[in-house]
Amino acid sequence: MNMGNVMTDILIKNGRVIDPANKIDKVCDVWIEQEKVAGVGVFDGTAKQSIDATGLIVCPGLIDMHVHLREPGEEWKEDIESGSRSAIAGGITSICTMPNTEPCIDHAGIVLQVIARAKEIGLCNLHPIGAVSRNLKGKELTEMRELSRSGAVAFSDDGKPIWHAGVMRKALEYSSSFDYMIIQHAEETQLTEGGAINEGWVSTQLGVAGMPVEGEDSMIARDIMLTRRVDARYHVAHISSKGAVEQVRLAQKEGLKVTTEAAPHHFALTEDEVLNFNADAKMSPPLRTEEDRLAVVEGLRDGTIGVIATDHAPHHEDDKRCGLSCAAFGIVGLETMLPISLDLERAGVLSMSDLIAKMTSNPAALLNLPEGSMSEGSIADICIFDPTKTWTLDRGKLFSKGRNTPWHGRTMTGQVQYTLKDGRVVFEKGEIHD
Amino acid sequence: MPKPLFGLKHIFGIADLSREQIMSLVNLGDDFIDINTRSVKKDPTLRGRTVINLFFENSTRTRTSFEIAGKRLSADVINISASTSATKKGETLLDTGQTLAAMQPHVLVIRHSVAGTCEFLSEYLDNTALINAGDGSHEHPTQILTDLLTLKHNMGDISGKTMTIVGDISHSRVARSHLLAAKIMGYNVRLVAPKTLLPAFVERYGCEVFYDLDAALKGTDILYMLRVQTERLTTNCCFPSIREYHETYGLNMKRLKAAGDHCMVMHPGPMNRGVEIATDVADSMKSLILEQVEHGVAIRMAALTALCGGATEA
Numbered sequence: 001m002n003m004g005n006v007m008t009d010i011l012i013k014n015g016r017v018i019d020p021a022n023k024i025d026k027v028c029d030v031w032i033e034q035e036k037v038a039g040v041g042v043f044d045g046t047a048k049q050s051i052d053a054t055g056l057i058v059c060p061g062l063i064d065m066h067v068h069l070r071e072p073g074e075e076w077k078e079d080i081e082s083g084s085r086s087a088i089a090g091g092i093t094s095i096c097t098m099p100n101t102e103p104c105i106d107h108a109g110i111v112l113q114v115i116a117r118a119k120e121i122g123l124c125n126l127h128p129i130g131a132v133s134r135n136l137k138g139k140e141l142t143e144m145r146e147l148s149r150s151g152a153v154a155f156s157d158d159g160k161p162i163w164h165a166g167v168m169r170k171a172l173e174y175s176s177s178f179d180y181m182i183i184q185h186a187e188e189t190q191l192t193e194g195g196a197i198n199e200g201w202v203s204t205q206l207g208v209a210g211m212p213v214e215g216e217d218s219m220i221a222r223d224i225m226l227t228r229r230v231d232a233r234y235h236v237a238h239i240s241s242k243g244a245v246e247q248v249r250l251a252q253k254e255g256l257k258v259t260t261e262a263a264p265h266h267f268a269l270t271e272d273e274v275l276n277f278n279a280d281a282k283m284s285p286p287l288r289t290e291e292d293r294l295a296v297v298e299g300l301r302d303g304t305i306g307v308i309a310t311d312h313a314p315h316h317e318d319d320k321r322c323g324l325s326c327a328a329f330g331i332v333g334l335e336t337m338l339p340i341s342l343d344l345e346r347a348g349v350l351s352m353s354d355l356i357a358k359m360t361s362n363p364a365a366l367l368n369l370p371e372g373s374m375s376e377g378s379i380a381d382i383c384i385f386d387p388t389k390t391w392t393l394d395r396g397k398l399f400s401k402g403r404n405t406p407w408h409g410r411t412m413t414g415q416v417q418y419t420l421k422d423g424r425v426v427f428e429k430g431e432i433h434d
Numbered sequence: 435m436p437k438p439l440f441g442l443k444h445i446f447g448i449a450d451l452s453r454e455q456i457m458s459l460v461n462l463g464d465d466f467i468d469i470n471t472r473s474v475k476k477d478p479t480l481r482g483r484t485v486i487n488l489f490f491e492n493s494t495r496t497r498t499s500f501e502i503a504g505k506r507l508s509a510d511v512i513n514i515s516a517s518t519s520a521t522k523k524g525e526t527l528l529d530t531g532q533t534l535a536a537m538q539p540h541v542l543v544i545r546h547s548v549a550g551t552c553e554f555l556s557e558y559l560d561n562t563a564l565i566n567a568g569d570g571s572h573e574h575p576t577q578i579l580t581d582l583l584t585l586k587h588n589m590g591d592i593s594g595k596t597m598t599i600v601g602d603i604s605h606s607r608v609a610r611s612h613l614l615a616a617k618i619m620g621y622n623v624r625l626v627a628p629k630t631l632l633p634a635f636v637e638r639y640g641c642e643v644f645y646d647l648d649a650a651l652k653g654t655d656i657l658y659m660l661r662v663q664t665e666r667l668t669t670n671c672c673f674p675s676i677r678e679y680h681e682t683y684g685l686n687m688k689r690l691k692a693a694g695d696h697c698m699v700m701h702p703g704p705m706n707r708g709v710e711i712a713t714d715v716a717d718s719m720k721s722l723i724l725e726q727v728e729h730g731v732a733i734r735m736a737a738l739t740a741l742c743g744g745a746t747e748a
Contacts, residue, residue: 204633207549207571207610212634277550322549325570388497 001357006045006348010423013043013181015053015384019060020357021364030058032380036422040374049425051424055382056417057293059356060374061093061381064337065363066183066237066261066309066394069095069426070119070128070188071352072110073102077397078314078401080117083334084124086312086400088427090335091383091416094125094371094411095365099136100159104132106142109152111356115151122424123434125371125381127153132182141171150296153367156183158237161219169226176232182368183235184223186244187285196325198286202271204422206323216285217243220327224251229256235366236309237324238259242295249304259366261297261307264333264340265406267296273406279320279327303350307366310337314402317371332402335393339412343385346413352387380423389415399432421426435561436483436540437666444564444702446552447573447735448614453679456618462581462736463729470731474633479735480509483742484539487513488530489567490546495703495727496567496576500543503734507710508741512539517524527551528558535559543567563741574607574616576737577702580730584722585656587729588698593620597686598650600626600683601660602672604633608702609660613639625649626683630672651693659685660708676709686712690720698722 010032017040029043069083070076078086085097097114099105105114111128118126132154134140137158144155155175162168175182186358192211197203199210220236224247227234228342239260251258265283270290273281281287299305313330321328343361346348350358352395364372371381395408419427426433440458469477476683485504489497497513504511516530528548532541541563544552550551556564568574585592589713597616601608605623616639623641625632637643644650651657664676673679690697699711699721700723716723 199634201635201638204635204638205610206604207569207573207607209571210634277553277658321554323554324547324550325548 001375008038008043008045008427009048009049009136010133010420011043011050012053012058012382012384013050015056015058017058017374018353018356019374021060021361021362022375025353028298029200030374030382033070035380037374037376037378037380039197039376042331049210049383051171051418056384057352058382058384060372061383061419061421062091062338062359063094063333063363063365063369063372064092064310064359065096066098066263066314067095067334068098068100068314070314071114076401077316080114080119080126082122082399082401085432086332086334088419088421088432089399091338091385091419092124092334093381093383093419093421094127094369096127096129096153096367096420098156098158099131101414103284104115104131104136104150105129106134106136108143110148121175123421123432126343127151127367127369129154129156129158129183133155133167134239138162144175145178148178149181153369154181154183154235156184156237157357159186159188160187161185163385165222168223169230172226172230172234174233175361176230179233181233181235183237184219185237186216186219186223188215189218189386191218196282197274198210198271199269201291202275203205206275206277206324210237211284211286213241213243215232215290216241217247220247221323222226224256224258227251227256231257233257238266238285238303238309239299240266240288240292242292245295245299245304249299249302252304259307260305261309262296262300262305263309263311264337265331267293267300268340268343269293269406274324277324279324279408280331280404280408282324282327283311283331283364284329285315291339297344297349300344306358306362307379308337308341309333309363312380312400314400317403320404331404331406332398332400334400335398336405336412336414338385339414342414370371380420383416384418385416387414389413436742436746438742439744440742442740444552444556445575445640445741446564446566448611448618449580449731451572451575451618452625453618456582456615459579459733459736459740460582460586462739463579463733464586466732466735467729469735470509470728474507475506476508476627477506478508479739479743480504480507483509483541485511485738486534486539487511487543488534488545488569489514489566490516490527492534493545493567495599495730496545499727500567500734503731504738506731507735507738509738512576526643527554531555532561535562541565541714541738546570565741568607568724569609570609571610573607573611573651575611576730576733577608579737580726581612581700582615582732583729583733584700584726587725588722589655594622595655596622596624596653597656597658598624598626598645598654598684599658599660601662602631603636603660604631605663606660611660613641624650624654628673647689648692651689654693654697655683656700657690657693659703661702662706662710664706664709680709684710684712685715687714690715690718700726704728
């Protein structure tokens, strides 16, 4: 693909280009005209703007299919603007946002509103996930058809489970009639109520009420049975336990449309993080045992877990500074997804291409998103990162409003150097170009 | 600021104490017993020191014990009973802690229903020593030091002795602190409870676990009965009835005799007579319960002295 003497807008030169959707992994150039990818190969010509990507990895802009922004309703925790900035700082150019805002995303008007707001900011694609039930009450279904037409890409009551088995069955039946996917926060709250961390030796030592792993496992077992009956698309959010991974693996072997995602904290950390009562390591589902962590890693390796997603959950520090058992659940994750995930490649669990697929082409395929590849003619959303650069995470310097990260002060390996959105450099070496 | 003794900055829990620190505190407490039995119960050790008792949970004996301990050592003692509101309790906790610390007390004694309260507050309070007077189901170090002092008086060296703790282990900070102390001080712990009242993997403390009290009696040197929260039993399905609890896990004379003549009875209080302990047992010669209360004052004197009774640094 030698173009010869042509002029292009942006040339990304000599990077290791990894585009899993097109099975590309080679050192070459990527060039961009207007907002689109014009070519991937060897470019011979001139460019208005040139980025030397020697030693860097050039991949499609990352997709995070599990994000909580707090707009509308709780903008002091995060808003669409701060969330967009945080995303692109992490190399993420598309986010799917969970509906537990205030009001929640259970009507088309709110779907349209959050999409419009993200477009106005123009830094990151926002794909809302619609509520399964009205007002997230778990009783009546939302107007999924209309939500979908307005731009909702899947349905979930995340933050809470769709707890009632009868409602879950109906939700799976109705959604699958139109090939929509239900994303379940799998937690049998009758077992986990009052708990703050994983139930086990750590919760026993701290005297803090625990959330047993059976809370997650039992709801997934129930849901898989319903999915089998209904032939629905069922996606387990933030999988965290060995039992859960095993059940999803078996369901997939059986041919059920059961998929799942894992959050970096669940494959990188264990319950030992809370031994010092660290509320910034408290989330739901909680950090579990090393055995569970290894099962999640194995699930990522063998493909049972197709997607890495952060469950980015910003909170105000007041909601975290009150002791472990009172603190809010959730941690921020957009700016740490890539470096933490790169540990999987460094540990030999996944090839770089397979790892990037879990943050690009896989979630795109699952949700039918147009993003996630660098095919010629596709929108130029691109992440350029240095896989070996080390840096220290300072929560005070996050672009997110949330400061709730368990990785504060720790060394990260791998850093985003450039993020391009719609063919424009929106993030460059620590700076955002608004 | 006064120089702390025994290398102690705070007293959060038994988990943070060494054998030497435990022995030092118990021995210092032993020295203080005498003051409490004098006719003039006053000593100048803590003159000029300010101690604030900040209690977010109801407490009679622990709070009074700290108050008397401070006053008998001439400290200025202020008691605050703060109620935890259901919402935003954390904000109140941190703000209350910082507000009181700004008044420059030497020691804050804190009881709170949230485990890790002292660890949490210590991140924000620089110049105030903290004593954990019970944090949720986590730890209650001064109770355990008290028990060790009482045991020292009644059994001498307790290494190799067997303490059988009976009752709601899951929610007991006293049980957790004893499990930790047992390892450090070399005594054995048996736990007796139904599975509904035992936390996950509790055997990892290195203790024996029994579901049947009668099976645990033989070889027991100390029967340590825990208070049963009667409301917890029935509403959380931990136990069907008080009647059945007493029948199964209550300590009566017959069981005490089965344990043997050497066996002593302890209870951190307050007791539910007729539930975890029969009245005749509670009032028997084998009961160390009131001695525990008496020694509690001495141990709190030792704890306060350790944290703020040293020579004043320039």
